[in-house]
Amino acid sequence: MDKFDHAILGLLQHDCTLALGELAERVGLSNTACWRRIQKLEESKVIRARVALLDPRQVGVPVTVFAFVRTNQHNADWLKQFHQKVAAIDEVVDFYRLAGVTDYLLRVVVPDIEGYDAVYKRLIEIPGIADVSSSFAMERIKSTTALPLPSSF
Numbered sequence: 001m002d003k004f005d006h007a008i009l010g011l012l013q014h015d016c017t018l019a020l021g022e023l024a025e026r027v028g029l030s031n032t033a034c035w036r037r038i039q040k041l042e043e044s045k046v047i048r049a050r051v052a053l054l055d056p057r058q059v060g061v062p063v064t065v066f067a068f069v070r071t072n073q074h075n076a077d078w079l080k081q082f083h084q085k086v087a088a089i090d091e092v093v094d095f096y097r098l099a100g101v102t103d104y105l106l107r108v109v110v111p112d113i114e115g116y117d118a119v120y121k122r123l124i125e126i127p128g129i130a131d132v133s134s135s136f137a138m139e140r141i142k143s144t145t146a147l148p149l150p151s152s153f
Contacts, residue, residue, distance in 0.1 A: 001046070004029060006149045008037055009046070013146045016050045053145065061091075061109040064137040065116045069104040073128035085126050091119050102133075 001009075007027040011018060018026075024034035041047045056062055071082070086095055086106065094107035106123075110116045116134070123132050 003150075005037055005041065005046075006151075008034065009041065010149050012038075012047070056109055060111050061115075063110050063112055063116065064140065065108040065110065065119075066135045066137065067106040067108055067120070067123065068102045068131075068133045068135075069106065069123065069129060070101070070131040071103045071128050072130040078128055082126060082128065086123070089119060089122060091115070 004027055008023065011023055011026060020031055020035055020038075024031045027034060029037070038047070056064070071078075073079075073082070083095075086092055086104075089108075091108050091110050092106050093109050094105075096105045097103065098105055108116060108119055110119060113136075116136075120132060120134065123129060
């Protein structure tokens with residue numbers, strides 16, 4: 001990737017609705033050259049999707065919970081099943097495997113504490129879970145989907 005790709009990505013990750021002409025002008029390319037670069041970035045999965053970012057409060061899931069999961073299983077078959085079961089829970093919006101004392105971190109969005117309790121009960125039904133500890137977010141200070149890119153322009 002070169003400076004043009006980084007510039008295109010930087011602009012698109014802040015507003016993917018930019019018109020091609022405006023995007024091309026802002027990065028200093030022709031419309032055709034800019035479009036080809038976008039196509040290549042999509043084909044190579046650098047651009048994974050174009051999505052709308054929703055306000056959690058306005059869509060009824062204002063509560064964010066971080067669930068820290070410890071397991072007593074680490075074999076490949078169990079991991080695959082565990083990953084599938086957790087990934088199938090719609091309220092789990094981020095799911096990470098960690099190094100350290102905690103094995104997994106889940107970010108869960110729910111309407112209220114009762115909503116999280118329902119998710120918690122689904123989690124503890126999964127065989128091999130040793131512990132689930134939860135922390136409720138009091139305030140969202142920073143939340144972004146924009147990745148840091150080398151400055152180009």
